Amino acid sequence: MKKQGTVAMIAIAFIPMVMVLGNSMLVPVLPTMKTKLDLSQFQVSLIITVFSLAAGLIIPLVGYLSDRFGRKWIIVGSLVIYGIGGIVSGLSAWLMDNSYMMILLGRIIQGIGAAGTAPIAMALIGDLYSGAQESKALGIIESSNGVGKILSPIIGSAIALITWFAVFFTFPILCFATAIFIWFGVKEKKKEKGKALPEYLGALKQIFIDKGRWLIPAFFVGSVGLFILFGVLFYMSDILEQRFKIDGIIKGCILAIPLLGMVVTAYITGSKIKQNKPLIRKxxxxxxxxxxxxxxxxxxFQQIYLLIGLLTLGSVGTGLLLPCLNTMITGAVEKAERGMITSLYGSVRFLGVAFGPPLFSWLMSISHKTVFLTMAGLSLVTLILAFILIRPEKSNGSETESKQQLGTLFKKREKVPTS
Structure with a gap:
């Protein structure tokens, strides 16, 4: 059973990694795409935006379907759609002269597929694990998300050495392989048929009546975290190539540095917080x-070393933030409505990613200082909202579980003979 659980966890961990490749792997290729297709900065930003916007709009529907009919079917089908979108964009870029609109269409298809990946994986984690194991598993998939972010600019830069559009053909290979792994590696618990839509929406409405005071701000905080992260990546990709003349794999490695800070922090945070709500909030x-x-x-500052160091520090802050939000939001509801709640959360996260590049593109046209002072103001507002409003109720169950674990530990120690 333990071995089977490990295989399932590895399979599920691939889902957010594949999902994040959809944007992060393209980030280092965007300046080249701009030149090859003769695009404006705004048009380039739409390559990221349409993917995330499509995902953000479709996620709530996919969440309901996963609650009604099961997670695994939704995840596998979504991965297949995701891969097909990559094929559409890749073939368009390869075979068509004016391929921009068809590339956007392929990206929209990819976004629809991405809607059923990481958000549903969070709900699946909640179904398969509980207590401290659930927090650790959520930390693992957030870290997997981060590992995907770290590897993707390097992989994207390397693949682009073949040709700039080759990156689109990487998606179907990864998506189809992951779909097969999920199908055979995850044994989903037998699921009772979910609630009909009117009853389901009524239960969802009650959740927000009871917990919306902190749940809605938590959604917003997660969205802002991803908005800043992807905006910063878009900014770095552009200035590394345009201002510092750094391209290729070296550029991909530099883009990966802030993300490495995030993923290491997210993994440690997820493994330590368990269900300790005061610690989570702190x-x-x-x-x-x-x-x-x-x-x-x-x-x-605009010196390259200071820039990378400070942006890495900001990513460490994001790495502290995201696993805490994942644990609070996933544990906020019963399993019957968990898919919808995690999907709504995933939706606002995707919307944050969607609006990051175009807004950063606009701010970049003003000045470096405008970009980051605006982000500082947004982050400060988010901090105030989080401090005042995000106060989830204490869980007696988790405290009891912790006391039972401590009692078991002390009993085991008493049985060990002293030398």
Whole structure:
């Protein structure tokens, strides 16, 4: 059973990694795409935006379907659609002269497929694990998301050495392989048929009546974290190539540095917080403080080493923030409505990613200082909202579980003979 659980966890961990490749792997290729297709900065940003916007709009529907009919079917089907979208964009770029609109169409298809990946994986984690195991598993998939972010700019830069559109053909290979792994590696618990839509929406409405005071701000905080992260990546990709003349795999490696800070922090945070809500809230506030401070300081510097270091520090703040939000939101509801809640959360996260590049593109046309002081102000507002409003109720169950675990530990120690 333990071995089977490990295989399932590895399979599920691939889902957010594949999902994040949809945007992060293209980031280092965007300046080349701009030149090859003769695009404006705004048109380039839409390559990221349409993917994330499509995913954000479709996710709530997919969440309901996963609650009604099961997670695995939805995840596997979504991965197949995701791969097909990559084929559409890749063939269009390869075979057509004016391929921009067809590339966008392929990206929209990819976004629809991405809607049924990581958000549903979070709900599946909640179905298969509980207590401290659930927190650790959520930390693992957030870290997997981060590993995908770290590897994707390097992989994207390497693949682009073949030709700039080759990256689109990587998606179907990864998506189809992951779909097969999920199908055979995850044994989903037998699921009772979910609620009909009117009953389901009524239960969802009650959740937001009871917990919306902190749940809605938590959604917003997660969205802002991803908005800043992807906006910063878009900004770095552009200035590394345009200002510092750094391209290729070296550029991909530099883009991966801030993401490495995030993924290491996210993994450690997810493995330590368990269901300790006071600790979760404290780490979330600290993460937002670090993010806000780094955005303020980086606005006054444009030297490459300081820029990378300060943006990495901001990513560490994001790494503290995201696993805490995942644990709070996933544990906020019963399993019957968990798919919809995690999907709504995934939706606003995708919308944050969608609006990051175009807004950063606009701010970049003004000045470096404008970009980061604006982000500092947004992060500060988010910090205040989090500090005042995100106060989820204490869970007696988790405290009881912790006491039972401590009692078991002390009993085991008493049985060990002293030398």
């Amino acid at each position: 780490l979330m506030v600290i993460g937002l403080l670090i993010l806000t401070g780094s955005m303020i300081v980086v606005s006054f």
